Amino acid sequence: MDVKYINPFIAAAQTVFKSMLAIDVKMGKPIIKNKGVASGDVTGIMGLVGDRKGTLCISFHERGALFVFKTLIGDECDKLGPEVVDAIGELTNIISGQARKEFEQAGVNLSAAIPMVVVGKNTEMNFITAIPIISLPFSFSVNNGDHETMYLDFSFE
Amino acid sequence: MGKCIMTVDDSASVRQMVSFTLKGAGYEVVEACDGSDALAKLNGKTINMIITDLNMPNLDGIGLIKGVRGHASYKFIPIIMLTTESQDSKKQEGKSAGATGWIVKPFKPEQLLAVIKRVLG
Numbered sequence: 186m187d188v189k190y191i192n193p194f195i196a197a198a199q200t201v202f203k204s205m206l207a208i209d210v211k212m213g214k215p216i217i218k219n220k221g222v223a224s225g226d227v228t229g230i231m232g233l234v235g236d237r238k239g240t241l242c243i244s245f246h247e248r249g250a251l252f253v254f255k256t257l258i259g260d261e262c263d264k265l266g267p268e269v270v271d272a273i274g275e276l277t278n279i280i281s282g283q284a285r286k287e288f289e290q291a292g293v294n295l296s297a298a299i300p301m302v303v304v305g306k307n308t309e310m311n312f313i314t315a316i317p318i319i320s321l322p323f324s325f326s327v328n329n330g331d332h333e334t335m336y337l338d339f340s341f342e
Numbered sequence: 343m344g345k346c347i348m349t350v351d352d353s354a355s356v357r358q359m360v361s362f363t364l365k366g367a368g369y370e371v372v373e374a375c376d377g378s379d380a381l382a383k384l385n386g387k388t389i390n391m392i393i394t395d396l397n398m399p400n401l402d403g404i405g406l407i408k409g410v411r412g413h414a415s416y417k418f419i420p421i422i423m424l425t426t427e428s429q430d431s432k433k434q435e436g437k438s439a440g441a442t443g444w445i446v447k448p449f450k451p452e453q454l455l456a457v458i459k460r461v462l463g
Contacts, residue, residue, distance in 0.1 A: 204448040258358050272355040279447045282426025286446070289429065297426070299397070 190341050191215075191319065193287035194241070194280075198323050198337050201280045206256045210323035210335065218318040223308040224336035226250065227265050229277025230310060232298035233285070239341030240312040241284065243277040249325075249333030265304050274302040280337070312340040345462060346370040346387070350380040350394035350406060351424070356447075360393060360424070363451040364458075377401025381409045384416060391462060393454075396425035396432065407439040420461045424449065 195212060202208045225244035233239050245253060247265055253276065254262050254269045262269050277300045285295045303310070312318055321337040347369050349360040354375075361371045372389065374380035376398040392410065396403040403423055410416045420442040425432075428446045436444060443457060 201448045204450055258355055259362060260358075268354065271353055275353040275355045278353075278426055282428065282447060285426075286428040294429070 189291060190237070190293075191321075193284045193291065194337055194339055195321065196287050197280050197284035198321070198335065200283050201276070202323070202325065202335075205276075205279065206253065208256065208325050210325045213322040213324055213334075216320040216322070218320050218338065221310040221312045221318060221340075223303060223305070223310060224320055224322075224338055225334075226306055227270065227273050227302065227304050228308065228310070229273045230301045230303065231277050231281040232313065233281065233295045233341070234298070235295035236293045237295065237341055239314055239339055240310070241277070241281055242310065242336070242338040243273065243280055244336040244338065245273065246333065248327065249335065252327040252333060253335075270302045270304060274300045277302070314340040314342045316340055316342050344368045344370050345390040346372060347391045347393060347458070348372045348374060348380060348383065348389050350374045350377065350392060350398070350403070352376055352395065352398045356395065356424075359451075360454070363454055366451075367455050367458075369458075377403065377406030377409065380406050384410070384413070386415070389416070389419060391458065392419060392421045393424050393458075394421060396423055396427050396436070403441075404435060404439045407436070407441055411440040422457060422461065424454075 202210045226247045227250045228244040231241045254272045281297050318340045323335045324332050327333050351357050357373045364371050374383050378401040394403045422443045423436050423441050424445045426447045
């Protein structure tokens, strides 16, 4: 895949985390996935159509999602309830919007569908594309200096 | 008593973030979950500004603006769009319907407050 179709997603993830959560994320080594399976326990899914088509997923393990919710909203939550699901859906929506803005600046016009959120481990997903899925892991610090990961998985053609 | 701002978004998270920011700055806040809910909650209430999402179920942000602008009491109320949509065509659609301003998410609380202060004075 051309790197020009990857960079907007990287920039979007970093920009949104920095501006809305005041968190610097560090990208790890990308992974190629041949099967559409959720990377974490809670996953926001957004379809993209227009000059290109694809699917964007934002996925967290439970602890990471709860930390993001607390940082974003200011409330504590101890399980993946509807409040956390809503926040992950909105975060997916905002990262998708920022990515679309970056793509537009590169001359690629895209529209987004309504985001969906699935909760569960190893949930199978349809990426509507024939090409492999690229999974970008973004690490961020949580309490006590531990780290959690946001997975930005996408397939785009 | 502070000025009253209505925040309209189908995401409870966004409503909560916006409310937290506005209440911290001394504004009163009314929340609505979509355009229809917003129009129902206006109902004679003194609202000094509306901050609304674009894409919402039942009645979207453009529909809300048209509904508000068609109401004599709220014809000139400032309406700010707060949305992930950044395309010029969408912004033009909002402007034509009567939007006062447009903020693209992600937003920083201080950015939101700066826009509100500029509009409300």
